[in-house]
Amino acid sequence: DAGVIQSPRHEVTEMGQEVTLRCKPISGHDYLFWYRQTMMRGLELLIYFNNNVPIDDSGMPEDRFSAKMPNASFSTLKIQPSEPRDSAVYFCASSSPGWGKPEAFFGQGTRLTVV
Amino acid sequence: GQQLNQSPQSMFIQEGEDVSMNCTSSSIFNTWLWYKQDPGEGPVLLIALYKAGELTSNGRLTAQFGITRKDSFLNISASIPSDVGIYFCAGQPSGTYKYIFGTGTRLKVLA
Numbered sequence: 001d002a003g004v005i006q007s008p009r010h011e012v013t014e015m016g017q018e019v020t021l022r023c024k025p026i027s028g029h030d031y032l033f034w035y036r037q038t039m040m041r042g043l044e045l046l047i048y049f050n051n052n053v054p055i056d057d058s059g060m061p062e063d064r065f066s067a068k069m070p071n072a073s074f075s076t077l078k079i080q081p082s083e084p085r086d087s088a089v090y091f092c093a094s095s096s097p098g099w100g101k102p103e104a105f106f107g108q109g110t111r112l113t114v115v
Numbered sequence: 116g117q118q119l120n121q122s123p124q125s126m127f128i129q130e131g132e133d134v135s136m137n138c139t140s141s142s143i144f145n146t147w148l149w150y151k152q153d154p155g156e157g158p159v160l161l162i163a164l165y166k167a168g169e170l171t172s173n174g175r176l177t178a179q180f181g182i183t184r185k186d187s188f189l190n191i192s193a194s195i196p197s198d199v200g201i202y203f204c205a206g207q208p209s210g211t212y213k214y215i216f217g218t219g220t221r222l223k224v225l226a
Contacts, residue, residue: 004157031212033213033214035216042118042216042217042218042219043158043203043216043219044216045213045214045215045216048212048213050212055212055213056211056213091157091158093157093214095212097212101163102145102146102163102165102207102212103146103148103160103163104148104160104205104214105160106150106157106158106159107157108156108157109156109157
């Protein structure tokens with residue numbers, strides 16, 4: 001089975017530009033999570049969805065960040081406008097607790113560099 | 116954001132030695148997970164724990180879910196060079212399906 005798929009793997013952009021990160025969860029998983037990883041703050045949960053509906057977005061740093069899940073197989077995390085302090089690795093993960101297996105499986109991440 | 120207290124922060128050990136790391140929290144968790152992350156990759160699940168007191172093994176790895184539901188430990192026996200990496204604990208707070216991550220333990224194995 002394919003795991004969580006994220007794209008792009010690497011993104012370099014200029015400050016002020018819009019950035020869109022993409023995620024395809026594991027088929028059948030109904031929970032999707034977006035995390036950000038930095039040296040200073042470790043792995044932080046930004047937002048998570050259940051059945052395409054945002055459940056908790058308290059980790060989203062500010063209004064420049066937005067996330068959507070238009071269907072069960074696709075989610076985006078958008079930063080507009082981007083700033084150098086947004087540079088980090090962004091991970092998407094999915095899980096399916098309703099099947100008795102609540103573990104979260106991660107994608108390979110998108111390394112974002114804002115210059 | 117919220118994080119778990121994970122210790123130690125880093126460890127340098129000789130090949131063949133056993134390793135132990137743990138996570139603690141002030142909150143009760145329903146599930147504990149342990150992950151390993153290699154450079155440039157996403158965290159990979161090693162062990163999942165679902166019940167207080169549960170002890171689970173996966174090869175040379177053993178993990179336990181603390182009976183207070185506020186802590187967990189991971190042991191690695193007879194370490195080998197490929198055990199090098201960063202190990203994370205993750206806890207699922209009661210009443211939610213999200214995961215809060217520990218600060219990580221960076222393991223280096225000297226051959």
